[in-house]
Amino acid sequence: MMPHFSYKTSKKDLQRRGTLDTPHGSIQTPFFMPIATRGAVKQVTIDELKGLGASIILSNTYHLFQRPGLEILKKFNGLHSFMGWDGPILTDSGGYQVFSLSKMRKITDEGVRFQSEIDGREIFLTPESVIETQLTIGSDILMVLDECPPWPCTREEAEKAVKRTIAWATRSKVYFEKRMKQKRIAPEKRPLVFGIVQGSTFLDLRKRCVEELSKLDFDGYAIGGVAVGEGMEDKQTIIKAIAPLLPADKPRYLMGLGKPEEIVFAVQNGVDMFDCVIPTREARHGQLYVRKGAITKKSFYETIKIGNEKYKFDKKPIDPHCPCYTCTHHSRAYLRHLFSINEGLALRLATLHNLAFYLDLMKELRK
Ligand SMILES: [Zn+2]
Structure with missing residues (x-):
């Protein structure tokens, strides 16, 4: 064979x-x-x-x-x-x-x-x-x-x-x-x-x-x-x-x-x-991944809860270094707003970002 x-x-x-x-x-x-x-x-x-x-x-x-x-x-x-x-x-x-x-x-x-x-x-x-x-x-x-x-x-x-x-x-x-x-x-x-x-x-x-x-x-x-x-x-x-x-x-x-x-x-x-269901499931709960540095570091990422009050006026993307559609088009404040009004687009944008995080991580691991 x-x-x-x-x-x-x-x-x-x-x-x-x-x-x-x-x-x-x-x-x-x-x-x-x-x-x-x-x-x-x-x-x-x-x-x-x-x-x-x-x-x-x-x-x-x-x-x-x-x-x-x-x-x-x-x-x-x-x-x-x-x-x-x-x-x-x-x-x-x-x-x-x-x-x-x-x-x-x-x-x-x-x-x-x-x-x-x-x-x-x-x-x-x-x-x-x-x-x-x-x-x-x-x-x-x-x-x-x-x-x-x-x-x-x-x-x-x-x-x-x-x-x-x-x-x-x-x-x-x-x-x-x-x-x-x-x-x-x-x-x-x-x-x-x-x-x-x-x-x-x-x-x-x-x-x-x-x-x-x-x-x-x-x-x-x-x-x-x-x-x-x-x-x-x-x-x-x-x-x-x-x-x-x-x-x-x-x-x-x-x-x-x-x-x-x-x-x-x-x-x-x-x-x-x-x-793993984690990236897509957590996205639907507004739990989003942000890279913090090289994979070799112990805490190379953190997760943020986008519904949090502190993102109300935040003009930054979820992750400034992320090339995904969500991060290149929208702010944390806008995403937080979409989640707060139960807009379906919120789930899409959050899912796209979390999948990008996981798939980019694999890309990096393959280097
Ligand atoms: Zn992103």
Whole structure:
């Protein structure tokens, strides 16, 4: 099989700089994926995303499966043409959502049964059905179904989840390869499939999970179950211990993380891919990022609450050094005003800025 990933490692730490090839183009690593859970990055158009430098977006199998549903996606030949995005798309398997959102779920070795919180119907997900759904979506990077245990959990619970995650990963890979053969997909059109490492805060369980998943020769490896409520110290311990163990010739993806300083830390420990709701969600709450200096400094940014009284007469942009549309056109005082009257434009302008902050941070990390 063709290698999809090439990289160089920094001389001073474990940081990598690379290129990941997908059916919808190559992406420079390390990169950040804006979240388009239901096929839209909230408030932002495709052209705006491209203008901000987003090279790939993340969407969610669980949500797309329910709405718009597979029938519509099939009619459109997948999510790319449905939403008008021609770049790479990664889809989350939905495992995390099933375990965190849905009530009335029942997990067996076969799969997970749960009730839709939208229309109450019963849905049964298996490792195979989740791969098939992602093929229908037309994802460039598919994630396998895994079991993400809650945090905190006992060692027994974590061990059980790891065992099931490995068994499901094996079934997912077998099914994926079978479907690739059946569909006779040309090597350059072949999507990538990633395994997910679980094990909670038990490093030996995570190591075992890495060893078993590595044998399955996935196109990339993700560290899952990290941003689930544990503290910064636990997160750092897991990243530091596990990221360097993942196969070096494959991209490494830290799921659901994180704050800017967490991303910098993970990149320095050899992680290549990130996604997080923080920049877009905080933007909608008027929480905005301002750069303070070089990434090497401990506090290289701060967040400001734009609704604060002190910005009432502030003529400065959110961040004078930010090249985004918001900062080149509007003052803090105007943005504060838009938030105070609940104007939809406020959410758009704030989202554009926070995404610019994250994507510019990645650009800088790639230098
Ligand atoms: Zn800006």
